[in-house]
Amino acid sequence: MAETFREFVVHRSPRLSRTAYLLTGDHQLAEDLLQAALARTYRHWRRISDGDPEAYVRRVMYHQQISWWRRRRITERLQSQPPERAATDTAEATVLRLSLATALRRLTPRQRTVLVLRFYEDLTEAQVAQVLGCSVGTVKRHGHDALRRLREIAPELVDVPVERSAR
Template sequence: MSETFHEFVVQRSPALSRTAYLLTGDHQLAEDLLQSALARTYRHWRRVRDGDPEAYVRRAMYHQHVSWWRRRRVTERLEAAPVGPAGGDHSDATALRLSLDAALRRLTPRQRTVLVLRYYEDLTEAQVAEALGCSVGTVKRHGHDAVRRLRAIAPELVDRPSERSTR
């Protein structure tokens, strides 16, 4: 294995793994997605290493994920609300993360992917459209539907008025 590729994998895998998890909503699928993208990147490492290899891996993940949508029929899973352990104090941040995770699992894979790319990866609508191989209008539609659905299934995620807006 190329030493530079090994260094890249060691340094960037945690961040890439988080993105893969957000795309799939499942730890095992996220590992598979990341491994697939890294394998593709390794095959093209000589060409990719001098540019932006992380962008190449992310694009490979997005494309692989889209490919998975097209191959399998998506069925919605309804899961029981997580039951916390008796006693103990949990921070608001942890509760918010759990709520967000559960809500993201209830979105379609396309909706979840658009939200991850737009708001976690901070890509523009045009960049998301290019990464997913669809139109900007499709990205807007999936994003709008996803946010509307999140508001319905997880109202605790809706922004509270900020201090600036109440002044």
């Protein structure tokens, strides 16, 4: 049992780590989130190892992130003046990545999770619904609301050409 789990962790950790980062927006929190999810997964390894353990870990990460978020809920403060924007960097890709990361952090955890699972993990709406334990309609609603919100808070991302990179 321990050997198959170890192999799973070795082979799937990079991908799961990226997902954890996209859920949290912070490298250290992502490491903690993945470790917590893997610890919970190990306890149920006999039961889930024959199915889709990666989906199980994603679901655990999602629920753990929501739990952490609820404990440390930070309210957004409105300011009379918008914060000054950082000077533009010559590395356009870096600026876009930072802009996207900032915009994603402003979404609700569930909206962010739906976008990560749909567009980064490339799961279907039905697969996302299964991972999150909700209906396909709920996934569609959160996805629609998240994309609308992203267009509002980061209009600079709307017309950016999408480049697919190898995972």
